[in-house]
Amino acid sequence: MRVCAKFRTGDVHLRCVFFHIVFVGLCGATAVYASNFKVTSVQVRAVGSALSLRGTLELGLTPAVEEAIANGIPIELAIDVRLYRERPFFWDERVGNWTLRRELRYYALTGQYLISAGIGAPVTRESFVSLNEALTQLGSLEDLPLALTAPLPSETQYRLELRAGLNVEALPALLRPVAYTSRAWDLNSGWTTWGVQR
Amino acid sequence: MKRYFTGIVPLTALSALLVASLFMMSAAAQNSAMFGRMYSLLLVINILGIGALLALIVANFYGVVKQYRARVMGSRLTLRLLAMFVALAVAPVTVVFLFSVQTLNRGIDTWFDVRIEQALNDALLLGRASLDAIKQDLVKTTNEMAIELEMGSDRTVLSSLNYLREAHAVGELTLFSQDGRIIAASSQDGPESGTLLPDRPSEEILARIRQGQRYATLDATTRAGLRLRIVVPVYSRDVGSPIRILQVLQPLPSRYAKLGESVQTAYAEYEKLVYLRGPLKFSFTLTLSLVALLTMLISLWAAIFSARRVVAPIRELAAGTRAVALGDYKKRIPVPSHDEIGILVESFNEMTRQIARSQSQLKHSQREAEMQRTYLETILTHLSSGVLSFDHRHMLRTHNAAAGQILGIDIAASSGQSVDSFARAYARLIPFTDAIRNAVRTGSREWRAEVELTAEASARHTLLLRGTLLPGLRGRYSGYVVVFDDVTNIIQAQRAAAWGEVAQRMAHEIKNPLTPIQLSAERIRHKYLPVLADEERPTLDRATHTIVEQVESLKALVNAFADYARPAQIAPKPINLNDLVRDVIELYRAERGPASVDTIPLRGIEDDGPATNVKLRLDLASDLPPIVADAGRLRQVLHNLLLNARDALARLAKPTIRIVTRSVSEGEHRYIELGICDNGPGFPTDLMDRLFEPYVTSKTKGTGLGLAIVKRIVEEHRGSIVAENLPGGGAGITIRLPVTSAADKQAADTGLAALPKRRAHGDESA
Numbered sequence: 001m002r003v004c005a006k007f008r009t010g011d012v013h014l015r016c017v018f019f020h021i022v023f024v025g026l027c028g029a030t031a032v033y034a035s036n037f038k039v040t041s042v043q044v045r046a047v048g049s050a051l052s053l054r055g056t057l058e059l060g061l062t063p064a065v066e067e068a069i070a071n072g073i074p075i076e077l078a079i080d081v082r083l084y085r086e087r088p089f090f091w092d093e094r095v096g097n098w099t100l101r102r103e104l105r106y107y108a109l110t111g112q113y114l115i116s117a118g119i120g121a122p123v124t125r126e127s128f129v130s131l132n133e134a135l136t137q138l139g140s141l142e143d144l145p146l147a148l149t150a151p152l153p154s155e156t157q158y159r160l161e162l163r164a165g166l167n168v169e170a171l172p173a174l175l176r177p178v179a180y181t182s183r184a185w186d187l188n189s190g191w192t193t194w195g196v197q198r
Numbered sequence: 199m200k201r202y203f204t205g206i207v208p209l210t211a212l213s214a215l216l217v218a219s220l221f222m223m224s225a226a227a228q229n230s231a232m233f234g235r236m237y238s239l240l241l242v243i244n245i246l247g248i249g250a251l252l253a254l255i256v257a258n259f260y261g262v263v264k265q266y267r268a269r270v271m272g273s274r275l276t277l278r279l280l281a282m283f284v285a286l287a288v289a290p291v292t293v294v295f296l297f298s299v300q301t302l303n304r305g306i307d308t309w310f311d312v313r314i315e316q317a318l319n320d321a322l323l324l325g326r327a328s329l330d331a332i333k334q335d336l337v338k339t340t341n342e343m344a345i346e347l348e349m350g351s352d353r354t355v356l357s358s359l360n361y362l363r364e365a366h367a368v369g370e371l372t373l374f375s376q377d378g379r380i381i382a383a384s385s386q387d388g389p390e391s392g393t394l395l396p397d398r399p400s401e402e403i404l405a406r407i408r409q410g411q412r413y414a415t416l417d418a419t420t421r422a423g424l425r426l427r428i429v430v431p432v433y434s435r436d437v438g439s440p441i442r443i444l445q446v447l448q449p450l451p452s453r454y455a456k457l458g459e460s461v462q463t464a465y466a467e468y469e470k471l472v473y474l475r476g477p478l479k480f481s482f483t484l485t486l487s488l489v490a491l492l493t494m495l496i497s498l499w500a501a502i503f504s505a506r507r508v509v510a511p512i513r514e515l516a517a518g519t520r521a522v523a524l525g526d527y528k529k530r531i532p533v534p535s536h537d538e539i540g541i542l543v544e545s546f547n548e549m550t551r552q553i554a555r556s557q558s559q560l561k562h563s564q565r566e567a568e569m570q571r572t573y574l575e576t577i578l579t580h581l582s583s584g585v586l587s588f589d590h591r592h593m594l595r596t597h598n599a600a601a602g603q604i605l606g607i608d609i610a611a612s613s614g615q616s617v618d619s620f621a622r623a624y625a626r627l628i629p630f631t632d633a634i635r636n637a638v639r640t641g642s643r644e645w646r647a648e649v650e651l652t653a654e655a656s657a658r659h660t661l662l663l664r665g666t667l668l669p670g671l672r673g674r675y676s677g678y679v680v681v682f683d684d685v686t687n688i689i690q691a692q693r694a695a696a697w698g699e700v701a702q703r704m705a706h707e708i709k710n711p712l713t714p715i716q717l718s719a720e721r722i723r724h725k726y727l728p729v730l731a732d733e734e735r736p737t738l739d740r741a742t743h744t745i746v747e748q749v750e751s752l753k754a755l756v757n758a759f760a761d762y763a764r765p766a767q768i769a770p771k772p773i774n775l776n777d778l779v780r781d782v783i784e785l786y787r788a789e790r791g792p793a794s795v796d797t798i799p800l801r802g803i804e805d806d807g808p809a810t811n812v813k814l815r816l817d818l819a820s821d822l823p824p825i826v827a828d829a830g831r832l833r834q835v836l837h838n839l840l841l842n843a844r845d846a847l848a849r850l851a852k853p854t855i856r857i858v859t860r861s862v863s864e865g866e867h868r869y870i871e872l873g874i875c876d877n878g879p880g881f882p883t884d885l886m887d888r889l890f891e892p893y894v895t896s897k898t899k900g901t902g903l904g905l906a907i908v909k910r911i912v913e914e915h916r917g918s919i920v921a922e923n924l925p926g927g928g929a930g931i932t933i934r935l936p937v938t939s940a941a942d943k944q945a946a947d948t949g950l951a952a953l954p955k956r957r958a959h960g961d962e963s964a
Contacts, residue, residue: 071470107418112416174477
């Protein structure tokens, strides 16, 4: 299942970078990527016309983000996945894009943290009594299927790049300027590269 | 290209875009679904647009400042208008902005009421309390079911679960083994619910149960809504057997669920609003700031645009005025509009048109006046008469070259001076100035006068003056003009002509009776000398001899007068004056005495004793050009002058004569000069102005025609002669003869012959 169109991914991506440059530049701040989000381990296997993704993301939130969640602001985790075909004499060819989204929110009536699956990122459980439990579940990728247009040829090497980050654009409009200009809201793991197993 | 960035159209378009963008951003800030997703994009667009607008304004302002520093016409006014517009625009906007921000912040704060917040918290607590009560009931029921399941085996437990689920009316019952494996489950949902597997508690819950604790919670799910989850251990009656785990899932009754969801939603929204109060203020302040900034920038641009538009015709007008001041009367300014400035520009154009017309007429008049002046100056310059004009204060205003030449002064240096200052500066001009003053004093409109001026060398000049008053305004006179001529030469010519007439009459009247007198005396002598007594014979002899001698003398005198009056017979041909000089002096060379190339001894006059040789020094120019002249006539000139000089040197200890020839150029004319000087007593001062008249001589002998004949011959050759006493003593005669060019030579061959024939009397013995 193709989870995200190429255009949409690129659009979001470019906008993120663009806004970063603009806002960080305007505020005179130095863009330092926080290391709160980390991609701990990823295993990718090619299974027929799909990739099966397993992995663990270490998602540490800053106090500002935790406070926002406690005050009912939902946050969205965006996991960007890119598949490249390795070529010996040319730059690698990108053959697939996916963006997986999961939302985390606080449910005050029951005092629980709820995870709702966004596009292409199903979850096994939805409610958690503690934030850490919810984040652990949120960062747990269990056999996520990534659809391919065709099975991967066995003789070709592939690599997969993955990045997890807070989607600022999913925040309420009023919060976005703050999020763009504050390092506390700059949660991004950066790109990590992983080999595709057969 | 420039107008695409500086005109009103891009300004309006950019401003409209920014206003629209700000409107959308404002809507987005209020959680508008339409613009919410574009909020960041709109914000960036606005900031970039304002930045672009700011850059344009800064560029325009820099241009204005640059023009101001370069002192471009109109830049000062532009800057002043700009400052005024900015002050008028920025101050109100700033005030409105500050008040708006303050009011907005206060307004937002008033949205959040402590009582509402407390009420929502209470509602949430109430909901939780209600749900806890339901949960406790279900926990109690679950415990009872767990006790009932203690005795059942795994194989028969399914029926027990079904029974218990129906008996207690719960949604789902699931029995797990100690390790979490599902032993049996019973659910009120059928296969159509889509959930084949029962919901499994997490490992954390299972671990708690294994430790003997109970777990009861209210789960909120997106699929099933609110439901209660109760997990309890099921102990076995058999000692040592592992525990089992019972989980009860009970959906909350719909009424409770709706109420709970409502409380949750209201609480969550309010909490979110409280949390977003800061960002909301920031967002509204940002939007307001952008609106204020945009308004100010648009005002600034409009100020620059308006100032330029207002100043443009004024600048054109100022440039036009400057051009007119510099003399460009063809400057026309395009009429920008039909308002007051347009009328001003039209008036300026009309004014320059009229000035140009007047200037053209003035120039035409000036040109005509200039032509008239040039015409008059040309006439005055080439007039042989001297012309002086004086204003009513007797100051010299106009003069011509001939005036200076006749008066012998630098007349240009005397321009603007009065008649009296003339007299003070040049004492010999006193008769001249007195004549003018006297005439002006009498007030006669026209007058004539004749004055005699004495030069330093005692030469006298006779001037004939004619004066007239110049007409002025209102019948007054504005000055007077004096025209004068040097009539000395005319008078001399008249005298010469009179003497020629006298000589002719004398020759005619005296010569006729002389021959009969001479013949009669000779006849008396011849007839009576032999017959007279010896004592009377000497008397007759002496008497007749005297008669004959005196008649011969009279004949010579008459012949001299005849020569003076006889028409000239000139035979011109090219001659070398130096050769002619050497030929003539050879006739006077003495037998003895020191001689060299330039010094020749001449025979002195044999007067009362032995003659003393005269030393003749020759200073002849080697590059003397040939002249066309009558050699015989010039030879006579040299004879007369040499004889005059030798006669003047009689009885001097060291008599010396010096003959000089040289070539002289004056303008385009070339002359040769012949000078004969001696170291004698010089000319008598009282005869200086009449030296060349007949019968003017200081010698006891001679007819007094020598110099008169010399002058006549020189004038026949179109030359001039000047006599002067030398500063170191002695007399000097300078003759200037024109050198004719090759083109003139042929004309001279016939020209000299065609000269006016003049009557002349000559006498070789002056």
